[in-house]
Amino acid sequence: MNSIPDLRIVLIDDNEIDLLLHERLIAIQQISRTVLSFNNANKALEYLSSNVTLPQIPPTVILLDIQMPEMDGFEFLRSFDSYPNKIKNQCYIIMVSSSLDFGDINRTNANPLVVRLLKKPLQPRELKEVIEGIFKEQ
């Protein structure tokens, strides 16, 4: 994906194997060279808030797992919603879940911060198309 050279991907998932899988998928599909993995939503929030000091925040796609211990995907969204627009406007959140739960599906659809909900296992082509779609609209 050469059109967005400074695109970075933030992965948030408590499952280490899924983190590894998604890192590999992104590398193989050449979606981005910068991938930051967090196995804990709190740490990801910490990192994103530290970005506020950067002169310019690069476009960021966040792959956010729903079911996680401590802080789950929806709790992450609630905290992230309070972040300054300088950060929020650069972040595009794709929720990722193996859940078929209707409640979860409705909640993600209703959340304006979320671009899409993708089911695990992620389909390489679908992931690439969704991310390309985000930046095509710009």
Add this chain to the structure above:
Amino acid sequence: MKNSRIRILYIDDEVHNLNAFRASFRRSYEIYTATSALEGRQLLKGIDVHIIIADQKMPVTTGVEFFHDIKNVLPEPIRILLTGYTDVEDIIDAINKGHIYSYIKKPWDEHELHRTINNAYEIYNARKQLKEKIVELEKTNDELNRFIYSTSHDLRSPLMSVLGIINLSRLDNTVTDPMGYMDMIESCVVKLDGFIQKIIEYYRNSRLDVEYEKIDFALLLKDCTDTFKHQNTSIDFHVDVDQPFDFKGDTFRISVILNNLISNAVKYQKPDAQSPKVNLGVKVEPHKATIRIEDNGIGILSEHLNNIFKMFFRSKNNNKPGSGIGLYIVKEALTKIGGTISVDSQYGEGTQFEITIPNRNEFDS
């Protein structure tokens, strides 16, 4: 053993009655007394009694009035009315309204009163046990449901990782797999996931509230057939929807029903069939929808027809993978929405299911 004794509150404005009662029954029961309804109520705040005996003729508040007052705040104790004169109307009225378990004439016969108290206590106990059982059952039911739900979810998540790994291994060609082991692993995982999804379906059918929405059957059937077409591309699907009226029903359950039946029609085709067919017909009337699902597949042995809707029943005349839960879910879902199902099958010829679902649309309102 004090706690296991029967506790009785006796209210009477005549003190010598209270004393006589104490004298006769103190060895058998734990007895509390009060000289007025007001005093009785005060006492009840501090003590749980099993049986309340009250005199009918008391100044200020009569026995029947007292029982009527406490009925809602204190429904558990069994109420016995004691009355010196046979004021039949009052008593009949009180008994019919359910305030009172029994009445005893004054002066009481000691044996009769003993018997009445013991019977009343038995009823008290039976009611109490029933209540405890209901609470217990609700709790285990709830736990079971939550258990099913969370296991299904926790089981799915690592399975999806396995599928992801298989996908990845194909993508980067790092695994040499001349025997096709990866494909075998994948098909096993997909099968296992199918079972888990059935469990989730069952769970959601039993727990979710029924919700009525407008349903366009042509659209719904297209969704269903699109899902199954790729499983057997040689099948000729014929869909015939006759929907001149609006239809309202529970979308989730109706699609669960259709998906399970169509999945079966696709799955149980003859392996060497020349022209496998699945016919889907819908006819909507103002009061109901009738849906027919027909196939020319392997059919069902007539001796099995009565059992196919039972949980975990699987016909032995086929070696197709199945959980034996699909048709059970169909039946359960239909029960939830007030529908019916009938089946007709010729072994070796094919199977026809016909379901009817009430139309919840309110016309002209």
